[in-house]
Amino acid sequence: DTEVTQTPKHLVMGMTNKKSLKCEQHMGHRAMYWYKQKAKKPPELMFVYSYEKLSINESVPSRFSPECPNSSLLNLHLHALQPEDSALYLCASSQEMPADTQYFGPGTRLTVL
Amino acid sequence: AQSVTQLGSHVSVSEGALVLLRCNYSSSVPPYLFWYVQYPNQGLQLLLKYTTGATLVKGINGFEAEFKKSETSFHLTKPSAHMSDAAEYFCAVKSTGNQFYFGTGTSLTVIP
Numbered sequence: 001d002t003e004v005t006q007t008p009k010h011l012v013m014g015m016t017n018k019k020s021l022k023c024e025q026h027m028g029h030r031a032m033y034w035y036k037q038k039a040k041k042p043p044e045l046m047f048v049y050s051y052e053k054l055s056i057n058e059s060v061p062s063r064f065s066p067e068c069p070n071s072s073l074l075n076l077h078l079h080a081l082q083p084e085d086s087a088l089y090l091c092a093s094s095q096e097m098p099a100d101t102q103y104f105g106p107g108t109r110l111t112v113l
Numbered sequence: 114a115q116s117v118t119q120l121g122s123h124v125s126v127s128e129g130a131l132v133l134l135r136c137n138y139s140s141s142v143p144p145y146l147f148w149y150v151q152y153p154n155q156g157l158q159l160l161l162k163y164t165t166g167a168t169l170v171k172g173i174n175g176f177e178a179e180f181k182k183s184e185t186s187f188h189l190t191k192p193s194a195h196m197s198d199a200a201e202y203f204c205a206v207k208s209t210g211n212q213f214y215f216g217t218g219t220s221l222t223v224i225p
Contacts, residue, residue: 042215104156
């Protein structure tokens with residue numbers, strides 16, 4: 001099974017709302033990632049968790065708050081977002097070795113009004 | 114430092130024609146190289162990857178890529194384009210650690 005699942009598929013929120021994105025994998029991967037992707041652009045790395053600890057934070061605004069409750073789950077908590085935060089949010093997972101493939105979920109399409 | 118350059122943000126080919134998508138990388142250490150495909154409103158799907166060994170790598174859907182160290186290239190090819198190949202293609206490189214470096218992407222259009 002090489003599946004990464006993400007919920008919800010679509011999310012529309014106002015700038016004062018609080019919402020969360022969820023990602024799950026059951027491949028035993030110990031590294032999990034959040035990416036932000038704008039249309040026709042490559043994914044931009046936001047956060048990396050390694051063995052459930054935050055290892056990379058690419059200077060992401062604090063209105064994005066990641067959480068890794070266990071080795072299979074990754075959340076992204078959203079609060080007070082801006083319209084420019086509207087994008088496709090992708091989750092990925094991999095083993096720890098550099099040669100290992102990152103497996104991507106289908107993404108959550110976020111629209112901030 | 115690592116970087117990936119994909120020449121041609123848009124490529125159009127006729128159905129049945131050769132597909133060639135270019136990728137050049139810069140890396141201070143031997144790289145691991147990946148090609149991903151993304152269909153509209155979907156995540157990225159691995160087409161193929163090079164780690165070590167044979168420099169000609171075969172992937173899914175009839176795609177293949179050749180690692181040429183002397184040219185620092187990892188171009189993606191497919192002998193005969195199909196309408197279903199229309200998508201966005203990303204080349205990526207890793208060396209150590211977990212971080213991918215993506216190219217800017219190439220949008221492939223297949224003309225019937």
